[in-house]
Amino acid sequence: MNIREFQDMMHRIYFQRDSQRGKTGTYNWLKEEIEELSEALKENDQKALENEFADVLAWLASLANVVAVDLETAAISKYDSKCPRCRKVPCKCLFSK
């Protein structure tokens, strides 16, 4: 499934609700899912972990819909098969994250 197809799916399912809630409320739910992901990372339940990753991606796509960002275009524009900073694969950045 394309990143765009997934974002479109979130649009069909949730945009009515997401757009009414707005960007701040939707961002806050994304942040909550990030916290839940943190908890899942400490546990030993791979299925629960997958569930949280799915939720973070879903809320990221939902937020992207609210602020009219195309996730796929944004991601490909920046990452274009190599590190955007050092331009290498694998990344050879010094003093990096």
Add this chain to the structure above:
Amino acid sequence: MNIREFQDMMHRIYFQRDSQRGKTGTYNWLKEEIEELSEALKENDQKALENEFADVLAWLASLANVVAVDLETAAISKYDSKCPRCRKVPCKCLFSK
């Protein structure tokens, strides 16, 4: 671009570094990008906003690589073209987010 293709791209570019850093450190960088996204949402710069969305997706995929989660499978398994809770499109959940 498939979600999986993007995750594979992050693997080629960053896994060497991500795996050495580990899941906690990689999660912390994801969390930092979420904070940067929050700041970008307050501004009026669509390109900067797209940049932050790209970074969040990249770090989510990087973290998924570190903990061996397939983002695409996780997302499709849960969201399967309808709200996983009420099973409707659009979502008709009551007392929901």
